[in-house]
Amino acid sequence: MFSALKRSRPLVWLLLTLPALWIGLRWAITPGEYGYGHAIADSGDWAAWLLMATLAVTPLRLVFKRSGLTLWLMRRRREIGVASFGYAALHTAIYLVRKGSPEYVLAEFTTPYMLAGWAALALFVPLALTSNDVSVRLMRRGWKRLHRLVYPAAVLTFAHWVWSAFDPTTAWIHIGILAAIEIVRIALQRAQRVM
Template sequence: MTSRFSPYGLWTLFALPLIAWSWMAMTSTNPRIIHMLVHPTGEWAARLLIVTMMITPLAMIFRGKGWTRWLKKNRRYFGVAAFAYAALHTVFYLIDRGSLSRVLGHIDRIWIWTGWIAFLIFIPLALTSADRWVRELGTWWKPLQRWTYVAALFVLVHWAALHNWEEPGVALVHFAPLAALEAYRLWYWYLRPRPSRTA
């Protein structure tokens, strides 16, 4: 039974697109290859972030199911993988811009600064994801990790605004399942009818 929860196969799956895109970046003769890889790496990071955040409400709905237990056990791996692709997305973006002045020249645009804020929030979340930090931070660990929700909002705006709000539907469709699950989670904890207590 333990082998079912081995992380090695999961990390292999996570690594395949990263390896493929990195190889393309290093070997392609297309002068625009880095520019072409900025978008898919960012989308992959966002999708992994969404999956990571969906795990807890899914586990609430499908209690006791083996696949939800597997997801909960490996949730931090999904989060770290999301950060890895966000980092690759950022590296490709910086290479594509080519200079600090060109990077700073776009910093005031909403689809740029929202992405940077989301990435900066992800850094401490990823760095403190190991078991050691869970022990070190104690009761502070969960409040810190809840900043994921703030980062996710910035990611949504970053993605939706990327094309001057002309095509926000793609981002909204991706985030809609997460929004529905989080709405259920809020209803379950705060709004659902509860049986009245009797003396």
């Protein structure tokens, strides 16, 4: 199974899509038990988890250079990042359908948690659109510069989570994990430059 997963991009996409299918199926079958609140939370959680997985790839590569899993993650990082954007877009779509009116959306637009969410989504759009081999070839060094926007996008994503959560404890735990990932990445990159 893992060897097939290593080689097959469609299989990777199928696995990345399964949580979205599960969210849709549960909402369709048991709308009373699994409604808007669960769907919006679960889609947001998957967007954040996949974003964290994407950001964890560089520290893992720096620590475990020859690991097969690390090499596989390096090759699939763009797919994981695009899937994170897909779940963020699903999260947004669920919110827009629930509100059902531009007036409601505009009324909430200027609240800090909504501004953070919309700004994060806006930063993710060019990253998702350029996460392909053609863009990497055409943009060359500019591609890496553009994709550094993932860091402010991540900060905005987690700010949105903290400010919008009924109980922000889980969001703060994830922020701690994200901070640890970034501290390790920066420390390892600096150490390798000194060497």
